[in-house]
Amino acid sequence: MMMVLYPFCIYITIPLQLHFILLPSAINAACVALVDAGIPMKHLAVAICCCVAKSGYVILDPTKLEEQKMKAFAYLVFPNSVHSVLPEGSLRVQGxxxxxxxxxxxxxxxxxxxxxxxxxxxxxxxxxxLSDFLRRNLQLHPTNPSKAR
Structure with a gap:
């Protein structure tokens, strides 16, 4: 109840100057670490890096070598599958x-x-x-109520 009345934010600074592609990994790791620590969360997040080459092809989660050849990056963070984090009946947010x-x-x-x-x-x-992977691995600890179902 206190978490609903008084939400809090944890601010983490991670230097990502060497590899831009580390941002999705850091987001995924931080989210899983919060769940593992028992921090109540309304939603889990799944992050991914998508790169566009000069020739127009798109790749996901590039290597360091591939990263250097790309013209643009998009770092995308999606909510985890609704079946793992939302109760029945709340499958819509603002319609x-x-x-x-x-x-x-x-x-x-x-x-x-x-x-x-x-x-x-x-x-x-x-x-x-990735959502399915998270759900399977977080369900390994059913005694902890903070784990996603």
């Missing part, structure tokens, strides 16, 4: 289905609107697989 939502998006470099939306589609598809 929008939660599985179609995005928590945040950050871009670096130049990309067309079409490339951005293609990254969103690819990222959403990949985040569904």
């Amino acid at each position: 929008e289905p939660m599985e179609h939502g995005i928590i945040t998006s950050a871009t670096h470099g130049k990309m067309s609107v079409d490339d951005y939306f293609y990254c969103l589609d690819r990222g959403l598809a990949a985040s569904a697989k």
Whole structure:
């Protein structure tokens, strides 16, 4: 009850100057660490990096070598699958289905609107697989009520 009345924020600074692709890994790790520590959360987050090459092809979670050849990046954070974090009946937020939502998006470099939306589609598809992975692994500890169901 106190968490609802008095929400709090944990501010973590992570220097990401060497590899921009580390941001999604840091977000995923921080989210899982908060759940593992028993911090109550309304939603889990699944982050992914989507890169656009000069020739127009798109890749997800590039390596360091691939990162250097890309013209633009999109860092996308989606809510975890609604079946693992939301109770029955609350599958919509402000009328929008939660599985179609995005928590945040950050871009670096130049990309067309079409490339951005293609990254969103690819990222959403990949985040569904990451959500399933998180759900399976967080369910390994059923005695802890803070774990996602």
